[in-house]
Amino acid sequence: MVQPLLKYPDSRIRLISANVRFFNEELLQWINDMVDTMKANDLEALSAIMIGIQYSVIVIKEGDEYFPYINARLIKCSGQTTQTERSLYYDGISVDVDRFENVTVVFENEKGEPKYKDLCGDSARVFQHHLDYCFGSTFVDRVDKEMKQRINDHLEFGLVANGSACPMVFVRDYFKRGAKYVMSIITVSFIIPFFISDELRQILYQIDFYLLLLVPLLMIAYFFYAFYESRIYKQCTSCQLGNIVGTTAIMSLQLLIVALGVFFWVAP
Template identity: 60%
Template structure:
């Protein structure tokens, strides 16, 4: 059955979608209605909330098939790209939106079976765009303040806002993540001088630097995790604030630190 798409200024677009706990005919009916609506409107992707259904279901057209992504979550992210996006909700509006270039996702299929996928490029962007809707957000929450102001002035009733805080364009936790990445990068570079310098005094200073740097990294990672969790509670509608994403990023960073520590122990003699 073809259902009506939510259009501006319908405030239901800001509702946060609940997780699907039933994998039966009623779920299949929702998916069927979503596919019918996509075909009728020529859409390549659709989130259930865009037709007023408050469940975490996303359907993506892949070639000639329509694939559902249920209870979709982003686990890890990397890279950034900026491209123009549109939405049937805000008609006649298109803006440049920053997104992660590569993501790892978790989702469930129609049978409730856990699935994982590594995505990049255009398809990664489509997934992120649709996932925003599940958290009561749209692409206008991801643009800078000046762009949001122009869109707000253009719309006859202004932007439709959430009862929660909108997604900020900058998360302070990213500064902490950048700090521990730079520290670990500096340790990697410290492995190079022994190939070119034969000075025990210089080597001793490098060894001391590596000890201090490697001892600092886990505190920075823990600080990132704690502050990221705080931001996830503050900005619950943002896809990048998911707890799974925070845990995945922190775990990956700790694994990198451990590998670096082992290499430093054997190579530098720490």
């Protein structure tokens, strides 16, 4: 069924979309309504909140198919491009927006099966544009203060307050990524002792040892910065303390395994 689109100044656009925890007929009906609405309005993509459904569902037209991205998150980004974007919500407004040129997305399909996909160019931009809606944000939140003020002055009632929408990429993730990269480098070094002398093995052990010391520092930085972000973005599910503690615990277990490899295998 075709649903009405949210239009300015409807404040529901700033609601944070909850993660989908059920994969049933109701979810399929939402997706069907989104597809019908896209066809009726000749749209290439749509976020569920745009028709008043406060759940993290995005549907993107890919060729002749309509593909649902449920509980989607970015896990890898690279490059940057600037292009003019328009919004279904703010009629008649277009601005230049910086976006990642290439992204890797993790999500679930309508059956709840975990998936991932690499997107680039226009596909990556469309996805990021609609992911903003899931986090209570719009494209105007990505322009500088001067442009935002001009848009605010142009609109009859000014911009709809954002209430600290969740960012697409958290700073804490850089610390986590750094810790994982260092542990990956150490793990790869485990094959080197097969091919080197005892003297070189001693040097390799020292390198691995100092790299090993770097990992807990990155983990500590991750934990405390994640705690700081949890106080700012209280509405984000990934900012909950249990999520942060769980991630730290998993990294600690990974560190223990890597450390055992260094001390019992690489050590001469």
